[in-house]
Amino acid sequence: MPPALDDALITRNPATAEEVGRAAVTPPEAVAQVVERARAAQARWGETPWSERRALLDRWRRILSRDADAWADQIRAEIGKPAGEAAASDVIPTLDALRWAVVRGGAALADERIGPSWQRWLLTPTGRLRWKPLGVVGMIGTWNYPLFLNAVPIGQALAAGCGVVWKPSELAVATADLLQASLLEAGAPDGLVGLVHGRGDVGRALLESPIDKMVFTGSVETGRRALETAAARGVPAVVELSGFDPAVVLADAPLESTVRSILWSSFVGCGQTCVSVKRALVVGDPEPWVRAFAGAIRGLRVGDPAGPGVDVGPMITERARSGFDRTIREAVAAGAELVVGGRSIEGEGWFYAPTLLRSNSPEPEQALEGAFGPVLLVRGFSDVDSAVSAANASRMALGASVWGRDRRAARAVARRIVAGTVGVNEAVVPTASASAPFGGFKASGFGRTHGVLGLREFVAPQVLFERRAGGFRPQLFPYSDGGMVDRFLRVYRRLFHPRA
Template structure:
């Protein structure tokens, strides 16, 4: 096994960057050992308010620095991310328990998001001229003003990439950020932030706080000008309600119970490989991972056998290398959640096709990737998000039955279609109720497409990250209209009487020539 690039001295150095005025800390355990690994400072509500106040002052200069300056800074940060790949991979693996390959997805995503926003922000946000209300008499331009201080609340499961997808576009738009990091992902976030600070982002422009949601999270939502949250639907509803009362915007990416449809024209072995990864990357602890598989009856037998064989033979481990196919659950809490869903399903008649047991030989929180069949509506695993190492397999008799079953959920975050027919894929994709749809694989196509919006429908959230939409959420459009002086606008009854006819004629002419 290769030597770890991170060290206890680095951990202590990174946690010093947390905005925390007191001496309170929490011991954070890691999946490889289950034992305490480092102490993380706790931020109070007062610390959060102070961080927002400092960010508000620093944001004015950051916004005035302009797009060209921010572009240079973000591109330098991109290069530092690439230079520190091994360190970031070690930190992501240490905190989350995922494999090195799955950690590599995070580092790649963070770099991609940084590069995209650095190169795209000016084109999207520089403003534009639009048609004035009265041609020749009025000119109108729309400019975009940064919203100010953005609050970002990110979870532990994809700490690096989810932080980048919210923080970097906010910085590119000229906003400042105060981010509440989850305890289990704080080191990765702090290391990412360190690259941006060294690249030229002022320290107060991106501050990191920690602590309990009831204190630090509530204080953050009370103070900022816009809030981004990734996490459970229940918590997202509360944050959205608070944001609504304050009349500030919110971007909420919430839960999912994501379906995969496997049609009868696929290669079973290839489909099983795609399904296994889509379900158990990061051991299912990903908002867009697959938890429900709907397979056509004509291919159900060979697909099921291939899936069982692949998962039975997969290597589970926690080493800081590329040896393992699947990693660990992130905490004892996650392990208990998986056990709870599994025990409930088995007690009510579900059958375990593969897995279903802990893997203490691989790590204290490791669990064998588990596929169930015979799942019914009275089981928790049927409709409730497990967010862990359990997926359910259902057999369907038609494309239409698969679509109806896939859409029969309160959630609508991601969906997947495996088929050899572009026509069938397109028809089913148009019928699915989800914010992202992947054809030919599980989630990585849409997740990695940083030029395209990402988000959910129904109980999976509101708002979008990535793409133009991901930038535009951090600005307020301001309309600036100017009278040209060619002809004064009417201000008296007599002037309206004189000009009313020409104005109405103008409206008819504009419609006739299809001018909006």
């Protein structure tokens, strides 16, 4: 059923408010039909040899690479990132992830022999582990990295032999339509990847449809509601929710280079990045760090990313900006000192001044938790243990970093931090790794994307055992002549399971 024509989603350039995209809303009652089409296509796709799946992914990757500059411009216009940043953080990581699937996906999905080892004595047969496609994946997409965070799980699902029905964010419909068109150009079978546009009611309709796996990227609150819907039907899920990433700055960290790195890690994407650094937890005197961060933040150029030399673009919507401003004010009311920024920038576009807060207690951190915008909070600690405790105090645990000259000492601290990804003298960049699994602990979600573990989220292990017909099978009925079996089991226990 085609989308309704009397309702539309409109996206606007967050720097100028000019219209960028327009998409007709899919009626919620039509979503199940899209899922059924995907299921029919997946029944065939799941039986195709790896070479055919690989060929589709490779064609898709090459099409995206051909249009890389256009993708960067599209993301700049719809999301508000500088085009160079969009290329580096959205386009290239997508191409890398798809290349990983093309080059290494076949090995990750190959059958594996499972030998009986010592259980050969029990006549246990040899097994063969196979990876079976789960079926149809229902995906709720996101807007802040509209290519990377959407195309990669779609590509992994296709590599695994699954079909996909996805609802992109209503804030990135133009990018979503381009992504869908690129898949069709690559030759994706009819119906295998279905796109439905809409708001929350369309997302609920998708999750209530007969899908076999859910993929969700978004806020903690919305993600938990999505999980409840999926759990009610016994549908497994991969969920990547918000972060509140700490950077533990050790006493020997070089000030200038560390400030530059954390500054970028905090304000890339206007701070609208799930793994952006929100807390600088300084071991020792925080004042030199506060002064250095304040000077660096004042030097950032905020503006329309269509212009030259812009470092930080706008927030995605006026609603997002207003909500972020309320969070900043709540953190100040909880005891944070406003050092730099803390205000909306008047004029055209939804700009917010990059903000630096200083805190001497945990209450401002608690108020700031979940903030999705351009802010960094600095707090000092007398020792490493206190800093680590503060880093782990958040209910969120997506990413973290530790900074210091002594990498062995920094590595030891990093191992104490609870987070899905922890960097030593690095933040944000590791999430683009095509090989490393990405995901969080605690309220930041579960399941993984990228690499072998991400690919295997879309398959189920099936073990095939076989042996020749007939043969010696002493375990069978009748049990009346069990003496031989009993004697054998006693010998087996003595050989492989000696008594304490």
